[in-house]
Amino acid sequence: MMEQKIKHEDNLLFIGKKKYLIRLDQNKFTTEFGDFNLGALVGKAWGTKVKTHLGYEFIVVPPRLPDLMKKLKRAPQIITLKDAGIIAALTGLSKDDMVVEAGTGSGALTVYLAGIAKHIYTYEIRKDFYDIARTNFEKLGIKNITTKNKDITKGIDEGSIDLVALDMEFPEKAFKVAHKALKVGGYLVVFAPVIEQVSRFRNFLDEKHFANVETYECILRPWQIEPPDKSRPSGNFLAHTGFLTFARKI
Structure with missing residues (x-):
């Protein structure tokens, strides 16, 4: 070697x-x-x-990627690595998967998913966020991302998609286009910072279109390890970041 x-x-x-x-x-x-x-x-x-x-x-x-992501220029609040990791794990994201994302923001989730999937198509309606994300992708030299300054609710250009991830205020407005773009068995994942947004979206879903609908909150708590006998949970950590709702197209 x-x-x-x-x-x-x-x-x-x-x-x-x-x-x-x-x-x-x-x-x-x-x-x-x-x-x-x-x-x-x-x-x-x-x-x-x-x-x-x-x-x-x-x-x-x-x-490694978590080190480089700290250099990204930020505009809106990013989806954290702990939440990105749960998305990848629970959807079984693989190197052959095609992903559509909406609400690019600064591009943190996009970058993480691009390190696993074959290609990411990411939609961002705001031109200022779109420009920031493109700059971040270029800075990191990532080639398997296509960035679009478009409103995803107006339609998804791609088809046979394995995962659609939405980080937007009204994800239910993208319900129909996401369902159309997904493969049967593909995942729709929605990130929401508040539970009212989750309730509104879940009330919109029905069993004719999606199955196995689940919502999770991921809390990552570090520990202070002080050998030999002073180990305890850290009192300084980021608890709630958002809720993740998963559903599979049927």
């Missing part, structure tokens, strides 16, 4: 519990732990260690 070399692109530098996502296109990197020359790292192997002028040691590793 060929050894991967450090390039000028984004790199992740670790020191203790801290990490820095940087590009090696500048000479000097200054931190509270001291300075060092970034250019000297180019061409070396991942896992290379470098010391600052104060003697502190960093290790350089390749960034």
Whole structure:
């Protein structure tokens, strides 16, 4: 196996519990732990260690998607990774799947799903959000996303879709076009920040069109681990982000 070399692109530098996502296109990197020359790292192997002028040691590793997503420009509130992960898991999203999304926003969910699915077609009615999302996709170099500045309620151009994901104020307005675009057995997933929105949407669904309708809330709580006997749940965490409703076309 060929050894991967450090390039000028984004790199992740670790020191203790801290990490820095940087590009090696500048000479000097200054931190509270001291300075060092970034250019000297180019061409070396991942896992290379470098010391600052104060003697502190960093290790350089390749960034993963959750690291890179922190650099995305944001406009509206994004769908978090914990919710994106539940969508991928409960729909069984795979590398052969075609996905339609509405309510692109900043494109966080789009980016996550694009890392799994074959192609994502994402609809955003607001031109300012559409521009932000396109810039984010270009910055990350993602090729399997088609971004559309269109109102999805007016129609979905694609067919034989495996998953339609909606993050919009009135998802029931896209009910008919989503049903038409989906394959039999495909999933409709709706993200809603408030339960009233969920109730309104669920009242709109019927068993003639969709089955296995379920709504979930995903709460991810970190723990503070302090060996040998001071481990406890963290009191500082993001609890509610939204509700996810899943339904399968029949």
